Amino acid sequence: MAGTYRFNIDQGTTVRRPLRWLRDGVPVDLTGATARMEIRAKAGGALIHRLDTTNGGITLGGTSGTILLSIAPEVSSTWTILKAVYDLEVVEASGAITRLIQGPVSVSPEVTTGE
Numbered sequence: 001m002a003g004t005y006r007f008n009i010d011q012g013t014t015v016r017r018p019l020r021w022l023r024d025g026v027p028v029d030l031t032g033a034t035a036r037m038e039i040r041a042k043a044g045g046a047l048i049h050r051l052d053t054t055n056g057g058i059t060l061g062g063t064s065g066t067i068l069l070s071i072a073p074e075v076s077s078t079w080t081i082l083k084a085v086y087d088l089e090v091v092e093a094s095g096a097i098t099r100l101i102q103g104p105v106s107v108s109p110e111v112t113t114g115e
Contacts, residue, residue, distance in 0.1 A: 002099040007039075007086055011079060012110035015071035020064070021090070021100060027065030032093030035060060035067060039086045039105050048084055049075060060090075067100075082107045 009015055021028040036052040051057025051069055059068040067090070087102035 002087065002102045004103045005101045006103055007105045008108065009071065009076055009105060010108045010110070012073050012077040012113070014073050015069070015076065017069040019067040019069070019101075021067060022065060027063065029063045030060040030065060030067070030090070030092075031062045033060055033090055035088065035090045037069065037086055037088040039084050041081055041084055043085055048079060048081060076107065077110055077113070079107055082109060 007017070021030070034053045035058045036050070037058060038050050039048045040046060041048060049057075049071065051071065053060060057070055059070070061067070067088075069088075084105040084107070085103070086105050088100050090098050090100055092098070
């Protein structure tokens with residue numbers, strides 16, 4: 001069962017959210033694994049952003065069990081929606097898929113645009 005985590009994003013800033021996956025207190029070996037995360041307006045709704053290990057939005061730390069989620073400021077600065085949902089799935093080297101976390105996304109709107 002996935003854990004629930006509220007993902008708060010300050011629009012227009014560099015987002016780097018480190019996570020660590022443990023099983024019984026031991027880091028899960030993510031060597032050979034991939035991961036994917038989608039932020040959507042609602043479950044089954046319009047896709048706002050996709051992070052994965054192919055596009056650089058997710059970096060896996062091998063035997064340390066670490067997962068780094070990254071969103072560039074120029075990406076979130078274009079978002080018009082302030083409330084959304086997400087989930088994060090890991091596909092282990094064995095092919096097993098685990099939904100690690102899920103929950104609401106809150107976007108704090110950017111006031112200063114840098115222009």
